[in-house]
Amino acid sequence: MSMEVACSPAGLPGRPVYELLGVSKTFAKRNVHALDNIDLSLTEGGFSAIIGPSGCGKSTLLKIMAGLLSPSEGSVVLSGEPVTGPRRDIGMMFQQATLFPWRTTIENVVLPIEIREGKRAALAKYGDAKALLELVGLQDFEQVYPNELSGGMAQRAAICRMLITEPTVLVLDEPFSALDELTRDFMNMELQRICQERNATTFLVTHSIPEAVILSDVVYVMSPRPGCIAEAVPVDLPRPRTLEMMVAPRFGEFVKRIRELLDKGAFL
Amino acid sequence: MTHPQKTVEKSAVRQTTVTESVAWIDRIPRPVAMVLLMVIFLLLWQLVYELRLISPIILSTPLETIYDLFYVGKNILSGDYMLVALWVTTQEVLLGFAIAIALGFLLGLLVGETAFGERAVLPYLVAINAMPKVAFAPLFVSWLGFGIASKVALSSFIAIFPVIVGTAAGLHATDENERMLFRTMGATRWQTLVKLKLPTGMPHFFAGLKNAAVLVVVGAVVGEFLGGGKGFGELIRVAASQLNTPRVFSLIIYLSFLGLATFWAVIWLQHKLVFWHKETVAEQTFE
Ligand SMILES: Nc1ncnc2c1ncn2[C@@H]1O[C@H](COP(=O)(O)OP(=O)(O)OP(=O)(O)O)[C@@H](O)[C@H]1O
Ligand SMILES: [Mg+2]
Numbered sequence: 001m002s003m004e005v006a007c008s009p010a011g012l013p014g015r016p017v018y019e020l021l022g023v024s025k026t027f028a029k030r031n032v033h034a035l036d037n038i039d040l041s042l043t044e045g046g047f048s049a050i051i052g053p054s055g056c057g058k059s060t061l062l063k064i065m066a067g068l069l070s071p072s073e074g075s076v077v078l079s080g081e082p083v084t085g086p087r088r089d090i091g092m093m094f095q096q097a098t099l100f101p102w103r104t105t106i107e108n109v110v111l112p113i114e115i116r117e118g119k120r121a122a123l124a125k126y127g128d129a130k131a132l133l134e135l136v137g138l139q140d141f142e143q144v145y146p147n148e149l150s151g152g153m154a155q156r157a158a159i160c161r162m163l164i165t166e167p168t169v170l171v172l173d174e175p176f177s178a179l180d181e182l183t184r185d186f187m188n189m190e191l192q193r194i195c196q197e198r199n200a201t202t203f204l205v206t207h208s209i210p211e212a213v214i215l216s217d218v219v220y221v222m223s224p225r226p227g228c229i230a231e232a233v234p235v236d237l238p239r240p241r242t243l244e245m246m247v248a249p250r251f252g253e254f255v256k257r258i259r260e261l262l263d264k265g266a267f268l
Numbered sequence: 269m270t271h272p273q274k275t276v277e278k279s280a281v282r283q284t285t286v287t288e289s290v291a292w293i294d295r296i297p298r299p300v301a302m303v304l305l306m307v308i309f310l311l312l313w314q315l316v317y318e319l320r321l322i323s324p325i326i327l328s329t330p331l332e333t334i335y336d337l338f339y340v341g342k343n344i345l346s347g348d349y350m351l352v353a354l355w356v357t358t359q360e361v362l363l364g365f366a367i368a369i370a371l372g373f374l375l376g377l378l379v380g381e382t383a384f385g386e387r388a389v390l391p392y393l394v395a396i397n398a399m400p401k402v403a404f405a406p407l408f409v410s411w412l413g414f415g416i417a418s419k420v421a422l423s424s425f426i427a428i429f430p431v432i433v434g435t436a437a438g439l440h441a442t443d444e445n446e447r448m449l450f451r452t453m454g455a456t457r458w459q460t461l462v463k464l465k466l467p468t469g470m471p472h473f474f475a476g477l478k479n480a481a482v483l484v485v486v487g488a489v490v491g492e493f494l495g496g497g498k499g500f501g502e503l504i505r506v507a508a509s510q511l512n513t514p515r516v517f518s519l520i521i522y523l524s525f526l527g528l529a530t531f532w533a534v535i536w537l538q539h540k541l542v543f544w545h546k547e548t549v550a551e552q553t554f555e
Contacts, residue, residue: 068451085454092452094445101544102467112453115463145544 376435423487434476438469
């Protein structure tokens with residue numbers, strides 16, 4: 001068997017909203033070639049996950065997609081417009097979804113509005129914020145400061161903060177990796193529900209193969225140094241996904257397939 | 269390895285004394301423990317006096333000192349010349365503190381938020397901070413005279429550095445994730461400063477203020493020692509030159525109330541403003 005993983009373009013049939021063409025990134029500092037010629041096309045309302053060994057450039061790719069970093073080469077286009085900086089229609093969530101301890105839960109949720117449109121607009125959004133908090137089961141914690149929330153509750157509030165600007169695209173960098181497995185499963189099902197309800201296009205970075213499979217329509221497997229997409233694995237399990245599916249044999253096949261691809265890439 | 273922990277949650281302050289086992293001495297209630305320590309200290313003092321280890325001319329007995337404490341207290345309460353002196357020193361302390369806070373905050377912003385400040389201003393601040401600052405006292409006196417102004421200048425000069433350091437350290441206390449989050453929300457530099465960096469830096473800022481609150485009293489009194497005037501420091505100097513040890517002691521004790529008052533005012537403000545930040549007793553007192 002060849003030890004080489006071909007870097008091939010990948011995508012899904014459907015209306016593409018998010019398109020990356022030949023995206024490469026080299027960090028001038030120490031000349032790290034982090035990403036090499038990434039082609040991606042995300043379809044509207046689709047859920048994709050990207051998985052790959054640590055340090056292969058997943059976070060870098062996400063930052064480029066969210067407009068926080070500019071690519072050394074290539075283009076990023078969202079809904080027909082090139083991404084050149086942070087945008088309102090892109091919602092992003094980080095591994096440590098920091099809530100700010102000097103703001104109540106609801107004040108944290110409306111923070112993006114306060115920053116973009118001012119205090120008055122933020123106050124006007126309290127209704128929406130309450131509805132979002134109710135959506136994730138935090139209706140009784142609006143006026144509470146974050147140090148009284150559990151890790152999972154804080155993460156749910158952070159989801160609301162991301163959703164308050166009504167982004168059409170969600171870019172998530174290991175949002176639940178700090179949570180225990182039970183909470184994490186629960187949060188993943190919440191995430192699926194929210195994404196379906198809002199028909200949001202979602203791109204998730206994860207280290208967990210089962211998590212990637214249970215949530216995604218496509219799982220992109222990345223290979224390291226320089227990071228490129230080794231393969232796109234379509235997951236055609238029916239929607240809505242449930243946690244029971246995780247014990248089904250078909251689920252196991254997807255996990256095995258991705259596992260093999262990762263093992264192959266890791267020893268390049 | 270597990271340590272049995274004794275943690276008492278009390279308002280915003282954590283008492284965190286971690287010990288393997290609780291010894292009898294840790295079970296003494298706080299007021300009793302404090303009085304006990306004071307009594308031991310006074311007894312030792314009396315012992316030193318009885319043994320004539322130090323000449324009685326320059327070391328008074330505890331009783332004499334306590335008596336004088338009442339005398340000075342009476343003088344202050346009746347609004348006599350000691351109250352006037354205390355008020356002079358209080359003014360110096362308050363003005364010195366206000367200037368140290370305002371100027372220290374601005375310099376902290378300059379150093380902590382701008383590259384120019386960090387590159388060009390910081391090295392000079394570090395150099396000045398390394399100087400023995402009380403040595404500037406004669407200069408302040410010759411520039412500003414024997415009145416209150418020279419003391420205010422010295423006390424704010426001595427107290428400003430912890431405020432600068434606290435402010436700058438606070439501005440650097442945000443983490444990469446938080447700053448990135450603000451960028452995704454499209455925050456301007458000003459918004460990031462006001463809504464992220466300043467609140468995050470509050471605990472550091474207050475740590476600086478607490479140091480400054482103590483130093484500002486030092487500055488005022490040293491200023492009075494070296495530059496005369498009508499404050500409490502002058503009373504101490506006069507009493508010392510008359511070898512009136514009990515008076516010196518009791519004046520120092522009343523002066524320490526002034527220091528404690530500013531210190532506790534800062535802590536009170538911190539409780540109000542930085543309600544989300546819990547610190548241990550030691551952190552609260554010394555950092
Ligand atoms: N600002 C930077 N300057 C220089 N090199 C960087 C920078 N950010 C990331 N890198 C390098 O780029 C490569 C990819 O980093 P990245 O954070 O994207 O990895 P990752 O796939 O997200 O890893 P993990 O799974 O551990 O989060 C690494 O080799 C890293 O050292
Ligand atoms: Mg990462």
